[in-house]
Amino acid sequence: MISLAFHNLFRHKARTILSLLGIVLGVAAIIVMVAVIDGIQDEIVTALSQLQGVQVLEADSMGPMFSQIDESYTSKLESIQGVRVAVPTIMGLVKNIDGETVPLSMSRVMVYGMDISRQSKTRGETIVAEITKGEELVAGEKGKLMLGEAVAEDYSKFVGSSIKVNGKRFKVKGIFKMNSPLMETTIVLPIDEARNLLDFPEGKVSMYNLDLVNPEEDKKVAKLINFRYGDELDAASSSQFSGEIESLLGDLRLVVFLVAAIAAIVAGIGIINTMLMSVLERFREIGALKAVGWTNYDVMKMIILESIMIGFIGAIAGVILGYAAAEAAKGILGLTLLVTPMLVAEALAFAIAIGLVAGLYPAFVASKMDPVEALTAE
Helix, strand or coil, X not given: CHHHHHHHHCCCHHHHHHHHHHHHHHHHHHHHHHHHHHHHXXXXXXXXXXXXXXXXXXXXXXXXXXXXXXXXXXXXXXXXCCEEEEEEEEEEECCEECCEECCCCCCCCEEEEECHHHHCCCCCCCCCCEEEEECCCCCCCCCEEEEEHHHHHHCCCCCCCEEEEXXXXXXXXXXXXCCCHHHHCEEEEEHHHXXXXXXXXXXXXXXXXXXXCCHHHHHXXXXXXXHHHCCCEEEEEHHHHHHHHHHHHHHHHHHHXXXXXXXXXXXXXXXXXXXXXXXXXXXXXXXXHHHCCCCHHHHHHHHHHHHHHHHHHHHHHHHHHHHHHHHHHHHHHCCCCCCCHHHHHHHHHHHHHHHHHHHHHHHHHHXXXXXXXXXXXX
């Protein structure tokens, strides 16, 4: 029966190929779009796993880029029991480097300005994990910055070279490496330099990184800050912050999957049409099969097998195309894409399920054919 079902698919090659094409494009879209989200999530979680302590943002802000906190909270946060040092930071996106507009992409170059004197008193990791060339910034320096390896490579910069960021010229003092490539598209500056570079409001900062007396009490300290300043601030431990980001990206992943799946669902409608046309064209043949002993179940099984095969073949081709497209996007656009075995399995299962569901109605129609009427039909 399997060989017969497979043979039936290619009686009308053009029609079958068009049905396959819809599944292929739908599955490829799922692979690429979800791989982008999975890649971003992996990079962010990897980066956050290197940080310790508590992060404090403006209440109800969407993230550091949209947060503005009054700088007077520095002393207030350091008065909280369990907090050693509160390090104010400013974050923002770079508009242009050396007069060239920075392209809008997932790997957009970011400015990270921090209070160097306060940061030097902390015991935990900062955004800079390892200086590979040059030296770290020191308090009081002007006109100097550090570059992530990705920025240094993209713009051919080295220690001692000059770089113009948002129209202001700096000297590269150090180049750093991170375990997360996402964070290597970062420029680190003293907080005052970052404020001027980004035209950030005076007396405001994007967020605080808190170094704690006992890192194991991070959730307790975050809870205390939220209790005291919950209307103005939103504090979260690194693990909580990572969990919130994962949850947000998980929801976004589901939305992206569903949007991409619409293409595959439309392809499923195409499969229904293909199988119905096939059933009607094989009216007498199906009648002959039933006349020689095939049951309604046998006929249904044959039609459903044909439909599942379309879904399966389309899924395999879609995974291959999606993976190739993901690799191309990774190389050309510099995006971080993560094609996991789970994602491939989800895409395959979805496409096969579309094929199965799309074949049910045509199979039911075929199974209800009267063999006598079919054989006598002209």
